[in-house]
Amino acid sequence: MLSGKLKILFLCTGNSCRSQMAEGWARHLKADVIEAYSAGVQPKGLNPDAVAVMKEAGVDITGQTSKHVNDVLHVPFDYVVAVCGDALESCPVFPGQAKVLHVGFPDPPALAKNARTRQEALSHYRRVRDQIRDFVAGLPESLNRGKPVSPCGGRPAESR
Template identity: 30%
Template sequence: MLFICTENSARSQMAEALLRHHASHMFDVFSAGPAPQTVDTRAIESIERFGLSGEGLVSKAVDLFADRYFDFVIVLCDRAARECELPQAYGTCLMWDFEDPKSRAGQRPFDLTLRELNERIKLFVLIQSKNDGTLMP
């Protein structure tokens, strides 16, 4: 599984941590972006407030994974979808457009984005576990 977001600094990092938490028994999980930046400390703080570890999360370029096959690639923002050339060898590519928490209004935008990603990922895991007969923990 590869999550892609433009800077690989918030949404895709959150998604990577969440899917590892929910389904590391089902997926090898990675994240990357076409224009990677330093992981936003607010994303790490939200991940840790959620009860997960943010240790080891680093931004990576999509090109790093050019020769690797992924059953699923999930693009988390429209900008990345426009800017990123996905290799033909990828399996299913899904588009989940989540608002960038860095520009999102309201209180605790990173926590809100993390909760929204968590709900989508839990649904995705449930569907995949039913499709392949894997029992959820």
């Protein structure tokens, strides 16, 4: 940790929504203590609804890009936070001392799929955005105390 900041990778399947929100919140709320990255095991590009609800909250993620996890394997992460189960299952082995944690958040596109209106669809994105904000706001203190990190009824944190 040469920079004095924790290097944290937020990992998701598509690196389009949840991991992008987490990276955005970390850069917005914790830039003084966290060097944030995000990546996916099957990147899909930024989700426009994720971009929109983050903008509503005052966080601009339009400059972030969807990356494959292999593109960041060279970074000596302190933590890899898998924000969905699929990413955890497909998570590669990271060189160095990275601790891999699973913190499951609901998938906004899946939740919004059956919405009857645009506002109803966006409400799912907003709810997950706020859950991710609350999680990130507690970082890195919760990691340093060794407390389990599992909001939204997710599985307890895991290390490997």
